[in-house]
Amino acid sequence: MRIKAIQLSWFRGAADPVSLETECKSMVVYGANGSGKSSFVDAVEYVLNSGRIGHLAHEYSGKHQEKGIINTHKPKDRTSELRLKYKDNSELRVEIRENGTSKSSGAETVAMGTWEYRCTILRQDEVAQFIYDSKGEKYSALLPLLGLHQMEFAAENLRQLAKVVESVSKLKEMKTSLQQVENSRRTIFGTDSDEEIVSRLEELRQKYCTGQATTEDSLCLCNELEAAIGERIKHMSADQKKHFVLADLAGLKIKDNVVEVRTASSNLSGAVEPLITEKLSVLLSANKFVDALVDETEVKCPACGQLIPVDSFRTHIQAERESLEQIIKAFQDRKAAIGTLCDTLKSLKSNFDKSEVRTWRDEHSKNGLTDSFAHLDGLDVVVLRESCTEEDLKSLEERLLPLIDAAAATSKGKAPDVQDHLDAKQKVGVAKAMIEAKDQAAAVKRAEELISFITCLERGIRDELRRRSQAIMDEISTDIQEMWSILHPGEPISDVRLYLPDDTDKAIDISLKFHGAEQNSPRLTLSEGNRNSLGLCIFLAMAKRQVDTDRPLILDDVIVSLDRNHRGMIVELLQKVFSERQVVILTHEREWYTELRHQLGDNNNWFFKTLMPYDTPDVGIRWSHKTTTFDDARAQVNERPDSAGNDARKIMDIELALIAEHLQIRLPYLRGEKNDQRLAREFMERLIADGKKCFKKSAGDGNYAAHTDAIAAFTEADRLLLAWANRASHTFDLVQPEATKLIDACEKALEYFKCSSCSKAVWFADASSSETLQCKCGELCWRYAKG
């Protein structure tokens, strides 16, 4: 849907309502820097991006960008508002409240939310930045334009889901636990099969349980055996019980646990620990913050205060967390190792507190283990769990290992019954763990199968994403190459194309041939101007893909870094590729604007408007009534008349060069760049000389007479250019009335080239007689061969 008008009230630079009326046609808007032309672009972006303007996304613009969006000098009784009128005469009205929130009404048929920003608005800085972006950023920027962002969401969510399934199912922990059971089985039962182990249990049942077997179920049998063995132990003598506890103590693996803590600790350098702790806490808070986001579309970055989309914030946090995953794992491993050590120490303490070993403990306390028992009694396991240093580990080794050794030495001489009960208890314990582990093994298998399924799906979607992206990019690359060839005919840069790097997903880059040599990035060899030009071609190619050709394409100062030759080709490109589209070009380049006006001025699909230089916020954006840029000069007449005069001369330099080209004015050849840098007076002198013979006006009787009024105006302008414009340029002493007169004279001189009847220039068409140009109605003509 073409845009008919953009009306702003107290929005950005606008004060009282000011409207950019396009009449649904293409147009070129000229405005000096700061004149307010981008306010109209901002208005369209505001609507496209649901009340957000990209270049205002910073910490100073306020939560809803209200400090940037609302005119700083808006009176309290006025409302900040924008209205977009469309080709079907529907109108979208957006009223912006003081706090930056807005209320929209009308124009429901035009779903501007579905318009892609980057296929609608091309801004110089964003186009240029794209080439500098990383390949990941290019992927993020282009994917929505390729229409594949939903598949990317699916693939990325599946990738994350596989990880979350792994963590929620406690897969790693289950696998570690299964491995431990397997190790215990090998230690206790060697290579015995399951059937052989059941036979062992049966043997134990016959030894410990009285009567017939009450169950066929192995787990119930284990429980029965545990109870029976427990009962036997309960009735053991005090000495047997002592040995039993000491044997338990001797089996504690404090030494191994200490080694595990040391290994885990060596993976974490003490120097980075505080940093990681800080990062983790930040990430943890950020995660909670992200999880709490439900309806919000934007979020204020906790670090810089900038408003960014929630999705971008989530991606950012996710990337941060992934980069820390290895360190997080090392942290967790260390915590787990310390936890195991602390559990073992708790067992040690509780076993030594048992009444069965009290006498043994008292004896050994007197025989050299006093310090060890004192250390054990004073040990605070809770504190150790929070902070376990190398010194702690050394103390544990020095003080507690002798206790284990002493317990092991005593338990070696234990009574035969004790050994039998211990063996039986161990066998039953391991067999029971094996049976219980079967459920866990099934859970592991299910979790692994689910993860494999999700990963396979993700891979499939990624492959498809890659295939579709490449297909679309091949098409787009053809368009990019075509556009590049129009902008840079005959230049030794070819085969410009978008490609997906082989080594990574989620990346897009640009390749080209520079003098025949393959280059994987335009940043290697292209000049700044060429890089910008390439960025422009890429986004124009994207815009070309849009199915709805009736949407406008807005180009905001996109030619800043292009030289004259290349920017001249942009019109050719737009006419060739976007002739069906409504194109709105905004520029502060006077020369380019004038060129465009001369190139397209006679095309009914285009029209031209200029903005007055900006005055004050309460005056706001103002349109000039002229299509020329003399109002730029007029705006300076009071404050700086010399500058105004100089501006008038510069305008004439540009205008007359283009007019001389249209009228094929012959000038003596000058060496080098001087040929392209002629001044207004050189052209004006030739125009006066040739014009006396060539410039004719209809006499009304079918004949033509010399256009004496025009020649008089040219002569007057030439005289003033010589007298005052030169003075304005060199001695800066032009006064206000002189500047005004100079500007008026120049403007008047140029107006004579346009027919007052048909409004077309004298070079509008070739006349029927040879070597003659004429306006549309034939009122004016120029016989160019006569010059």
Next chain:
Amino acid sequence: MSNDDHNWITARITQARNQSPLVTEAALTEVTQLLKGNLSKQTLSQKELGKVASLLIANMVPDVADAEAKQ
């Protein structure tokens, strides 16, 4: 997502399931619905993914999950 995309997803899920036959009907149905819905609309938060993961893990227990799916 278009209908073509939805059909493609269904085909792809069937293909992935062939390689992971232990995936239950209930889990399969859940993933299909998710992929045609929320999973393709936006980047999900860890909390949201946690809920999805718990649901899928629960649905992977064959008897219960498939009986529920059939109902």
